Amino acid sequence: MSDLVTLSVYECSEFHSMGEVHEGIKSVDEAIRVWNSIPSSRMNGIKSIAIVLGEGWDATEFEAVIGKTMDLEMLRYYSDIASNQKAISMFKELQEKIPNLEVVGEIPVQQDVNIVRTRHHR
Numbered sequence: 001m002s003d004l005v006t007l008s009v010y011e012c013s014e015f016h017s018m019g020e021v022h023e024g025i026k027s028v029d030e031a032i033r034v035w036n037s038i039p040s041s042r043m044n045g046i047k048s049i050a051i052v053l054g055e056g057w058d059a060t061e062f063e064a065v066i067g068k069t070m071d072l073e074m075l076r077y078y079s080d081i082a083s084n085q086k087a088i089s090m091f092k093e094l095q096e097k098i099p100n101l102e103v104v105g106e107i108p109v110q111q112d113v114n115i116v117r118t119r120h121h122r
Helices: 028-037 073-077 085-097
Strands: 005-010 021-025 048-053 060-066 069-071 102-104
Touching: 005 028, 005 085, 021 028, 028 048, 028 085, 048 085, 060 085, 069 085
Parallel strands: 069 102
Antiparallel strands: 005 021, 005 048, 048 060, 060 069
């Protein structure tokens, strides 16, 4: 698995191909800027910001922000993202920089993360 960590922004979190798709974003500030630039007047769904570890078919993707919610409950099933320090820093930075973001759950502790095998996004 690559050490590359990027962000993706989707106009529609459920069906990524509906609306704008921005991949390979290297900074949280840029991802938030793109996310904020998607006008709600033509929205096809609930916009999201995903953290992506790796690239291509071997990448693992976790939608960190959906709408105005960051749900960390499912993160324990994404052990390679949960154990990556750059990804964890991105979660924290998103929490700090998106006003009124509702955060559900916590980042899993390291020893719990290694129990579950990661399922890769395809």
